Amino acid sequence: MSGNGNGNGNGNGHSRRADDLVKWLYPGIRVKRWIAGLALGVGIASLGLAYAFVRLVAPPGSQLYVYVPRGIPAIAVLMGALIAGLSMVGLYRAVVYPLTPQNGHTTVNQLYRYRKRQRGPKVVAIGGGTGLASLLRGLKEHTDHLTAVVTVADDGGSSGRLRRELGVLPPGDFRNCIVALAETEPIMARLFEYRFGAGSVLEGHSFGNLFIVAMSGVTGTFPEALKETGRVLAVRGQVLPSTLESVALLARLEDGHTVYGESRIPSGGSPIRRVELEPSDPAAYPEAVQAIREAELIVIGPGSLYTSVMPNLLVSGIAQAVRESSATRVYVCNVATQPGETDGYTVHDHVIALHRHVGAGLFDYVLANNNIAPLPKDWPNSVVAKDGAVPGVIEVTADLVKDDYRLRHDPEKLASRLMALYCECRNRQPVRR
Numbered sequence: 001m002s003g004n005g006n007g008n009g010n011g012n013g014h015s016r017r018a019d020d021l022v023k024w025l026y027p028g029i030r031v032k033r034w035i036a037g038l039a040l041g042v043g044i045a046s047l048g049l050a051y052a053f054v055r056l057v058a059p060p061g062s063q064l065y066v067y068v069p070r071g072i073p074a075i076a077v078l079m080g081a082l083i084a085g086l087s088m089v090g091l092y093r094a095v096v097y098p099l100t101p102q103n104g105h106t107t108v109n110q111l112y113r114y115r116k117r118q119r120g121p122k123v124v125a126i127g128g129g130t131g132l133a134s135l136l137r138g139l140k141e142h143t144d145h146l147t148a149v150v151t152v153a154d155d156g157g158s159s160g161r162l163r164r165e166l167g168v169l170p171p172g173d174f175r176n177c178i179v180a181l182a183e184t185e186p187i188m189a190r191l192f193e194y195r196f197g198a199g200s201v202l203e204g205h206s207f208g209n210l211f212i213v214a215m216s217g218v219t220g221t222f223p224e225a226l227k228e229t230g231r232v233l234a235v236r237g238q239v240l241p242s243t244l245e246s247v248a249l250l251a252r253l254e255d256g257h258t259v260y261g262e263s264r265i266p267s268g269g270s271p272i273r274r275v276e277l278e279p280s281d282p283a284a285y286p287e288a289v290q291a292i293r294e295a296e297l298i299v300i301g302p303g304s305l306y307t308s309v310m311p312n313l314l315v316s317g318i319a320q321a322v323r324e325s326s327a328t329r330v331y332v333c334n335v336a337t338q339p340g341e342t343d344g345y346t347v348h349d350h351v352i353a354l355h356r357h358v359g360a361g362l363f364d365y366v367l368a369n370n371n372i373a374p375l376p377k378d379w380p381n382s383v384v385a386k387d388g389a390v391p392g393v394i395e396v397t398a399d400l401v402k403d404d405y406r407l408r409h410d411p412e413k414l415a416s417r418l419m420a421l422y423c424e425c426r427n428r429q430p431v432r433r
Helices: 014-026 031-056 072-099 107-118 129-141 155-168 170-180 187-192 207-219 224-231 288-295 305-313 314-325 347-358 413-426
Strands: 124-127 146-150 238-241 248-253 257-259 272-278 296-298 328-332 363-369 394-398 404-407
Touching: 031 072, 031 296, 124 305, 129 146, 129 305, 129 347, 129 404, 146 170, 146 288, 155 170, 155 207, 170 187, 170 207, 170 224, 170 238, 170 328, 187 207, 207 224, 224 238, 238 288, 248 305, 272 305, 272 347, 288 314, 296 413, 305 314, 305 347, 328 347, 328 413, 347 363, 363 413, 394 413, 404 413
Parallel strands: 124 146, 124 296, 146 238, 296 328, 328 363, 363 394
Antiparallel strands: 248 257, 248 272
16 A cells, blocks of 8 residues: 555645645644745835835935935835735635635535545546546545546547547546536536537537637647646546547447447447457556556546446556556446446456456455345346455445435445545455455
């Protein structure tokens, strides 16, 4: 296991402001830079004003007269005012914003939550689709040091159209993750999720997808577009692609046919034997690899096994970084089977499929739901455990689903169990089976 989770992490400017507040409030940690900057700015501005005043009231040759080149007092006043202004902005962002009650939390509770998140571990979540976004919503309440590594194989819907027409990486899963990690006004999150209606050339596109694509054109690269979009929405953490190459996902089916395209795989009509990427060995995105290497907790999934989780792990650089990591590594199994992908699969079958594609040693634990309930006949089946443990993998079960909809993970239940598992491993305590 790696350190105790108090590193700098991958937080954005918002989390650093919270860190400044914590450092000021807690002994032995510094935030005096803002106060020192304010004092310095006021001092420089005051000195400039004093020199200007002396030049006005004291004639040359008097005892009060001090020669200063013309323009220096004005420059000193402007420079001091700028330093003082920036320091006041820093103080406001570090103190006033965190002290403002938000989302029904009291000031004391708000401070506690900031402190808790700042001390949280460095977490990397790997996947795509709605499952990854749901996980991030839960994890962001436990740590500010979050990195989402997202698949780029999506070729359906709005993302697929933008990918084909503009040659960009598919933005949809990235948009979902950014909104999930956002700390902004609800109206902004709703704006990014807004989809244009029928009857226009933008039919079916979400505003968030178009925004990311436009930002990509402004910044010049897709990763920079993600970073700038994250700043707009005050994202807590970062969202990274697993690769920058335009990859396609294909599935080789048990009946011998091959289906090309992530969006077409569920309708292949035959069980999946294997999925592959084209090109077959894309280069991993270096920042994603670095985040994995620095992580203290790595979470794979939840999400569609073959179309959300697997495309990331088929990038050999990502899989290798995970395999070599000393972090606590957990695979979160889906709570329901995916029609056309994992019909009839148990937890054991999910793990075996991952091992068959990328080899063993990728994760130490598989976390599965045990709150199983009878479902309507036409609904997907719940994923249940099966006798026959996979060597080297410990199965952990818990109630992970929403009380009112047992086909979806509950973000808080899932995140809380993952953090408990991480703490158990860090403290070398036995894991409850």
